[in-house]
Amino acid sequence: MFNKITETYKSFEKITNSIIKIGFNFCKFLCLISLIILCTYLASKIPFLYYIGIMIFRLSIIFSIEFIICGFVVDGIKKQLV
Numbered sequence: 001m002f003n004k005i006t007e008t009y010k011s012f013e014k015i016t017n018s019i020i021k022i023g024f025n026f027c028k029f030l031c032l033i034s035l036i037i038l039c040t041y042l043a044s045k046i047p048f049l050y051y052i053g054i055m056i057f058r059l060s061i062i063f064s065i066e067f068i069i070c071g072f073v074v075d076g077i078k079k080q081l082v
Contacts, residue, residue, distance in 0.1 A: 008072065016075045023067035030060035 012020075037053035 008075070012071065012075050013078060016071050016078075020067055020071045024064060027060045027064040027067070030056055030063065034060065 034053045034056035037049055037056065041049035041053055
């Protein structure tokens with residue numbers, strides 16, 4: 001199963017790979033912002049900052065999973081597999 005997933009990932013078109021990489025970079029940026037907000041929370045102990053930081057972190061995780069899934073789906077549609 002894992003081998004099939006890695007083979008499918010390796011056979012992605014170039015544009016699909018670039019979109020996934022751009023998406024991951026965007027998710028890294030969101031994660032960095034949430035880390036900065038959470039570090040600010042540790043210094044100031046304002047609960048609002050904690051909730052904002054956690055929400056942005058969760059959003060970055062959700063976006064990264066969506067980029068992976070959408071990459072597989074779009075590549076399958078392009079290759080007429082779906």
